[in-house]
Amino acid sequence: MFINSLPLHYHNPMKAKLVFLFFIIVFLNKGQTPYPLFGPEIPVTINGYTIDAMEPFISLDGNAMFFNSINNATNTSLFYAGRINDSLFNIMGFMPVVNEATTPYLNAVASVDSANNFFWVSLRNYPTQMDNLHKVTFTTSSYTNFARVHGDFNIQQSGWLIMDAAINYDGNYLCYCNAYLVGCGGLPCKGSLGLAQKVNDSTFNKLSNTTFLFSNVNDTNYVVYAPQITKDGLELYYTRYHKASVLNTEICVSVRTATTLAFSLPQVIYSNIGLVPEAPTISTDKSKLYYHRKENGVYKLFLRYRSGITQLVTNPNETYGFYLYPNPVNSNLEVVSTQEMEELFIYSGNGKLILKQDVRGKNSSINVEELKPGFYFIKAISLKGVITSKFVKD
Secondary structure, three states: OOOOOOOOOOOOHHHHHHHHHHHHHHHHHOOOOOEEEEOOOEEOEEEOOOOOOEEEEEOOOOOEEEEEOOOOOOEEOEEEEEEEEOOEEEEEEEOOOOOOOOOOEEEEEEEEOOOOEEEEEEOOOOOOOOOOEEEEEEOOOOEEEEEEOEOOOOOOOOOEEEEEEEEOOOOOEEEEEEEEOOOOOOOOOEEEEEEEEEEEOOEEEEOOOHHHHOOOOOOOOEEEEEEEEOOOOOEEEEEEEEOOOOOOOEEEEEEOOOOOOOOOOOEEEEEOOOOOOEEEEEOOOOOEEEEEEEEOOEEEEEEEEEEEEEOOOOOOOOOOOEEEEOOOEOOEEEEEEEEEEEEEEEEEOOOOEEEEEEEEEEEEEEEOOOOOOEEEEEEEEEOOEEEEEEEEEO
16 A cells, blocks of 8 residues: 555655645545536527527527526516527527516526426515415426425525526426525525425425535525536536625536535636626536626627536556645645646636746645635646646635
């Protein structure tokens, strides 16, 4: 074994400490699930539609895009469009049945399961009726089961509502956002995610371990909303913003290796101050990510293709690898390499270069106290090559 291979005359306490840390880090990161990576942004065109398009949901077969007009709670309506190709759709019109006729109204945040159960949020008769998530089942030529969605995931207190929700592929689980919208200028003051299980066609109750499942996601410093979980239940896509910086929304992903485990700390996929990227929706095969953001003052849809995965290299026997501790970090990040390093680079989650540091050796300490909380990439360069990993600033 790695530690037992040390010679008996080895007495350097610093090196012994580093060897011990190597062992601990390798052990803790064994089997770590990689985060998905996505390529450059591609604009989505909806022929015949020129106003704001928000909160997209790509149908399970990829042939329809559901979305709503601007979230003004005055005449917010749901639409759908048919696919020509991945970035080009034809508007089909208003969604049947679900939109109200008398203003003011809000109908938004569509999701659909494999049995054609269509879910959306609506403020009709709120707060007289607090359960503001709705559903309807579309048949070949008509519809049935038009109803509110009940269950203990609804918070029966003034100011609270379901701001966003997404049904999973088979319709058995609902990922929801509880939001409190009083006293913050129309924006949610609080927002957190949870998971509820189907009881019957119109009732879902939250899982007893939902707090644990989202323990790395529901950060009280952030408003977290607009969730969608992949078909396999292993990837969670959502939006968040720090309460001190409401314009700096971030599209995030958290991952896990089994559905009984908690979702990981978030990886920021995209952040753009002032342009409000929000509401990610992932295709069934996980190859395409859609979302909305502002462009020239209008909300539009965009697409990114999945391009690969990234994860921490943890095997000390590899030709080249490096180790980060503590991770998450608050002040000093220690970098320990198996090879001589020449340069270290730190990038923000959206690829902006934050810091460059010259290194001459296998060890380096970087002060990260001034970095904002979140995910960062670190790149090390040596004569052996280049490797990239990530760390969390808490």
